[in-house]
Amino acid sequence: MSDMWAAHLVAPSTFAEVRVPAPAAAALRPGEVLLRVRAGAICGSDMPLFKGAIQRQGGLGNHPDGAPPGPGCPMHEVVGDVLASRHPAFEPGTTAVGWALGQDAIAEFVVTEGDSLVPDDGALSPANAVVAQPLACVIYAVERMGNVAGQRVAVLGQGPIGMLFSHVLKSMGGAAHVVGVDRVDRSAEARTFGVDEFVRASCDRWAESLAPHDRPQVVVESIGHQVGTLACAVDAVADGGLVYYFGVPDDLVYPVPMHTFFRKDLTLRAGTTKDRQRVLRLAQRYLRDHPSIVDAYVTDRLPMARAQEAYERAAAPRAGQLKVVLEW
Structure with a gap:
């Protein structure tokens, strides 16, 4: 795979479809995992970037502070198939759920840290399994x-x-x-x-x-x-x-x-989520114990190519709409 599809935020609230170089397995650093994205969900923290805000103090994983978001941004809630791994908990051919730390998962492939993922237990479809992250x-x-x-x-x-x-x-x-x-x-x-x-x-x-x-x-x-x-x-x-x-x-x-x-x-x-693998496993168990919330929670499922429509929906809350998910 020499290149890949991604959505690129080219102006406030405006995506363009682009072809960009795909991440290479040989370039993985220790602890990293290469995923083929199966599904990703839109989080409220994605909305300021989608609308054109400047992110400072840390920025996103694939661009420096204050720079425009790169291809695949902004999305960090992800489920994907492991294509390559330099993390001991993940082998190629398995599926993982968790954080895309570069917030760049509106794409075919994404690289993230294995410590922010857990193996998907297969109990749910990718579009529902991604609920474990939030x-x-x-x-x-x-x-x-x-x-x-x-x-x-x-x-x-x-x-x-x-x-x-x-x-x-x-x-x-x-x-x-x-x-x-x-x-x-x-x-x-x-x-x-x-x-x-x-x-x-x-x-x-x-x-x-x-x-x-x-x-x-x-x-x-x-x-x-x-x-x-x-x-x-x-x-x-x-x-x-x-x-x-x-x-x-x-x-x-x-x-x-x-x-x-x-x-x-x-x-x-207040504070950011730590000990991510442990709480991801707790979340997976919680979803098994409370299956009635899953279908009620994921209300909007769209193909990845309709990222523009999906983000516009997420930016305009309405009765009957909760989680908006993009899937391949």
Whole structure:
């Protein structure tokens, strides 16, 4: 394979199909794996780059800070067949699921680190198996929240990540009451994902409406892409509570209503997913234990050649739409 197909983001919200040199097995470094992409899913963290934002402080794996995304960007949730490997856990002919660390999986082939993959157990189609990657991120975050059993929790944003948070907080965490808040009507999906009370509203209006006894002990901010929703979470949470900010921040600085934060004696947590192989395995097991969420979660499946349409759908949330997946 001398070259390969990829989608290249040539302008804000605009892909072009290109042929580019394919990665060579001989060029793999220790720990790397070469995958033939079977499926990839669109994450909320892909949206700023798709819309033309500049990524700084680390950049993507296949381009330096501030440079335009390279071919295959932006997509990191991936399932693929192993073509070559310099990682001891993977042999050619097997299938793997996890992170494309270069965020460049809108392509025929991709190279990533084996430590960010696990073997696919074959229980699901590639388009459904890819759900293990975002679910692993959510499981890791819920673990870091500590004991939420018996508590009232709220999840701001009931898109693909927010719905997974609602389900994991309820089923794995043992939360007593899960409130889901979103501008989009998610009432049809709410019960499937463990939401006890769905509120269709902006998070600031919801926060203002809360009586003292209704305030959750934990608030997850899973909306992202703006700074104001973090303040909503601080306003809404009960005294002594926890605010968990999930996702990659779009801005370098986020204002926090510090007087409120101080007087309410709050805790704020955030962070990237570590120990990836362990939580990917937990996610695979979770999907086996809760098969009803898989089909409800993957709502839009499109061929890889329709990347433009897929990203436009993901950028415009609507009722009945959760995860958008591209597949070969």
